[in-house]
Amino acid sequence: xxxxxxxxxxxxxxxxxxxxxxxxxxxxxxxxxxxxxxxxxxxxxxxxxxxxxxxxxxxxxxxxxxxxxxxxxxxxxxxxxxxxxxxxxxxxxxxxxxxxxxxxxxxxxxxxxxxxxxxxxxxxxxxxxxxxxxxxxxxxxxxxxxxxxxxxxxxxxxxxxxxxxxxxxxxxxxxxxxxxxxxxxxxxxxxxxxxxxxxxxxxxxxxxxxxxxxxxxxxxxxxxxxxxxxxxxxxxxxxxxxxxxxxxxxxxxxxxxxxxxxxxxxxxxxxxxxxxxxxxxxxxxxxxxxxxx
Numbered sequence: 001x002x003x004x005x006x007x008x009x010x011x012x013x014x015x016x017x018x019x020x021x022x023x024x025x026x027x028x029x030x031x032x033x034x035x036x037x038x039x040x041x042x043x044x045x046x047x048x049x050x051x052x053x054x055x056x057x058x059x060x061x062x063x064x065x066x067x068x069x070x071x072x073x074x075x076x077x078x079x080x081x082x083x084x085x086x087x088x089x090x091x092x093x094x095x096x097x098x099x100x101x102x103x104x105x106x107x108x109x110x111x112x113x114x115x116x117x118x119x120x121x122x123x124x125x126x127x128x129x130x131x132x133x134x135x136x137x138x139x140x141x142x143x144x145x146x147x148x149x150x151x152x153x154x155x156x157x158x159x160x161x162x163x164x165x166x167x168x169x170x171x172x173x174x175x176x177x178x179x180x181x182x183x184x185x186x187x188x189x190x191x192x193x194x195x196x197x198x199x200x201x202x203x204x205x206x207x208x209x210x211x212x213x214x215x216x217x218x219x220x221x222x223x224x225x226x227x228x229x230x231x232x233x234x235x236x237x238x239x240x241x242x243x244x245x246x247x248x249x250x251x252x253x254x255x256x257x258x259x260x261x262x263x264x265x266x267x268x269x270x271x272x273x274x275x276x277x278x279x280x281x282x283x284x285x286x287x288x289x290x291x292x293x
Contacts, residue, residue, distance in 0.1 A: 002150040006051075006114055010158035010273060017156075019268040020044055020291075023055020023119065023172065023202040024240040027105075028062070028098035030076045031243040031251065033263050036293045037105065040265050043291075044109045051112050053152065055202045055238055056119025056172035058137065059098040065128070073249040095125055095133055103140050114152060115144035119172045120203065123148075148172065151196065156272035156284075164272035166283045169196040173203030173237070178259050183208040187235040197283055198268060199235035205261045207239030209288045236288050238266050265291040 008017060022040065026032050044050040062069045079090045079097055090097050106113070118134040125133045138145040146152075149171035156164045175186055183206040190199050191213065215231045218224075244258040272284040 001148070002115070002144065002146045003153070004115060004144060004146070004150060005153040005155060007155045007157060008272075010156055012158070013273040015156075015158075015271065015273065016049060017270045017272070018047060018050045019114075019154075019168075019270065020050065020052040021055050021170065021200045021202070021236075021238040021266065021268075022052050023117070023238055024057045024205055024242065025102070026057055026060040026121070026240070026242045027102050028060035028076055028079070028094065029242050029251075030074045030248065031246045031253075032060070032076070033241045033243060034105075036263050036265075037241050039293050040291070041105060041109055044112060050109075051114055052109065053114050053146075053168075053170055053200070054116035054143075055170065055200065056117045057121045057202070058102045058116075058119065059095065059121060059133065061095050061098065061121040061125050061133065063094055063125075063129070066124075069252045071249070071252070074251050095129075095131070099133060099137060099140075103137065106141065110141040110143060113141065113143040115146040115150060116141075117146045117150065117170055117172050118148055120174075146170065154270070156270075158273055161273065164283050166198065166270055166272065166286065167196040168198040168200065169194050170200045173201035176204060182206070183237050184210060187237065191233055191235055197231075197233065197286060198288075199233065200238065201235075202238050202240075204237060205240035205242065205244070205258075206237050207262050207264055207266070207290070208237045209266065209290070210235040232286070234268075234286055234288050236266055239264055241265075264293060267291045 025037055044052055064070055080087055116138050122134040125131050135145055152168040154166040187210050213233045216228045217231055218228055240261050244253045244260055269287045274285045
């Protein structure tokens with residue numbers, strides 16, 4: 001786990017910051033929607049108010065020794081381009097080929113990255129190949145390694161006004177579940193024993209934004225208010241950028257008949273100095289929304 005803090009300077013009450021959780025891209029999977037990914041990257045690059053977290057499973061990271069999932073028929077075309085010697089070199093070093101492609105794709109937005117969470121596909125390379133590909137990605141991009149989970153404290157300052165703080169908890173996620181209620185259950189459990197304003201996870205490839213959940217509270221200091229205070233928690237799974245069913249050779253996902261997942265991303269809009277902020281329990285306006293691509 002890592003605890004991180006980022007401070008943002010606000011020009012006025014109307015400032016809106018946009019935070020993107022980006023994960024489960026699986027670069028190296030032949031059905032990775034790289035066109036969609038490049039659209040997201042361009043949005044972040046062109047938006048001075050945009051920041052992003054990496055959510056893990058950036059790479060497919062499936063090598064020849066993974067007899068359960070590796071299949072030469074579903075290698076991406078870009079890995080098979082070049083002379084015979086170049087193709088042989090690619091196939092000898094599949095993970096680094098995927099890593100180089102990921103680094104190149106996000107290079108122009110590395111300065112807006114708040115850190116990278118490790119996914120189970122990156123972990124498997126470290127566990128079975130003695131190669132910390134997660135640290136390699138972080139070192140190459142010069143961004144924080146958030147390990148498997150992180151609390152990210154976002155502090156927003158505006159002139160002499162009191163700072164507003166938004167706390168985000170981020171992990172890659174765990175567990176499967178194909179039923180419609182699986183993801184709400186995963187997210188609900190995650191919110192029970194962790195105190196934050198925003199909860200983010202991935203792994204299941206399910207895009208799901210939970211309805212806001214209210215917590216009624218009473219301040220421990222100062223004058224007793226006339227009414228209870230309210231704190232709102234928001235949680236979501238950021239989905240995936242991989243098609244589970246596509247025309248072409250059979251894949252591990254299609255053989256398992258994984259549920260079809262939408263190719264969409266999400267963004268979190270934070271207006272730190274707007275809305276009901278009395279007493280500090282409400283850190284401005286926060287909205288999670290689907291990002292059309």
